[in-house]
Amino acid sequence: MKILEGKGVSKSFGGLKAVSDVEFYVEEGEILGLIGPNGAGKTTFFNLLSGALPMDSGTVLFGGQKISGLKPNQICRAGMGRTFQAAKNFPGMAVYGNVMMGALFGKPGRSASEAEQITDEVLDFVGLTEYKDKMVTDIPLSAQKQLEVARALATRPKLLLLDEVMAGLNPTEVEDAMKLILRIRDSGITVIMIEHVMRAIMTICDRILVLHHGAKIAEGTPQEISTSKTVIEIYLGES
Ligand SMILES: Nc1ncnc2c1ncn2[C@@H]1O[C@H](COP(=O)(O)OP(=O)(O)OP(=O)(O)O)[C@@H](O)[C@H]1O
Ligand SMILES: [Mg+2]
CATH class of the missing domain: 3.40.50.300 (P-loop containing nucleotide triphosphate hydrolases)
Known part of the structure; x- marks a missing residue:
């Protein structure tokens, strides 16, 4: 299909x-x-x-x-989720908050606890859990790329x-x-x-x-x- x-x-x-x-x-x-x-x-x-x-x-x-x-x-x-060629992270936030933004944006009315559950799951899935409390400006490029993917995944896309x-x-x-x-x-x-x-x-x-x-x-x-x-x-x- x-x-x-x-x-x-x-x-x-x-x-x-x-x-x-x-x-x-x-x-x-x-x-x-x-x-x-x-x-x-x-x-x-x-x-x-x-x-x-x-x-x-x-x-x-x-x-x-x-x-x-x-x-x-x-x-x-x-x-439909997407990443950006020039990473569009929220620089004033930690990795966790960045991913959570994706979870909240993906569906209106998603509860904080559901968004947290999605965030934990996605951080684990992409392998970013160790960086979750770091500011996005303090993580290596590879982790910034993973974060771009994580934020898109947190919206729960089909594509x-x-x-x-x-x-x-x-x-x-x-x-x-x-x-x-x-x-x-x-x-x-x-x-x-x-x-x-x-x-x-x-x-x-x-x-x-x-x-x-x-x-x-x-x-x-x-x-x-x-x-x-x-x-x-x-x-x-x-x-
Ligand atoms: N907002 C814009 N205003 C004017 N021109 C633009 C704009 N966005 C892209 N372009 C132009 O459109 C063309 C296609 O750009 P695009 O960024 O889509 O290419 P790309 O295939 O993604 O390239 P790259 O592999 O370098 O990322 C280029 O000539 C670019 O300069
Ligand atoms: Mg391009």
Whole structure:
């Protein structure tokens, strides 16, 4: 079953077509990779899906319901969680409070005790419990990336959008992040991940979609994408 599907998804900034007439789908339970050169429109595409930016045109259905045109809080509460490429932690708060914000934001009227229960569970799930009382400015980059994921997970999403959660991590931390994403998927959450770390994309994604100058230029299995002439010329060749 398709959990998310869209067509004609477009966004321009002045004369620049950042996302251009993209048609796509995401199967429930899969990990879909979203790749492409810097400036290809990947983050803008996430901003359109999550409602952070309005689309110029196009339609997106989430679980069969139209979400294009809805506000970010409505889309979050419909079950779409996301992380931000530039981490959007609340700097004046400890790790615990940051995750709790996700739990409270995810569903209006969630009680404090329920939010605390979710927070404890999510901190344990991503492996952040040891940092829970630390201020977000005092934890290592890898923990900040985990915190981004934790806050999104605390909203209790059905679909999770991950924007470069492996950027800046060392090889061991990348391995851990790959395992975490697989565990997230195995817990029943569908994942779309933007990533430049090709080893991770090729290893854990079921399918990959490639953007270039805002347009979809290829879509397929890791095997198909890694051997696609177009993709190698435009993107993989250079990395
Ligand atoms: N708010 C904005 N206003 C104007 N231009 C923007 C805005 N956001 C993005 N752009 C431009 O749109 C294009 C796509 O940017 P986007 O951030 O979506 O790329 P990306 O694929 O995520 O790149 P990267 O891999 O570097 O993160 C770029 O040319 C960028 O400069
Ligand atoms: Mg980006």
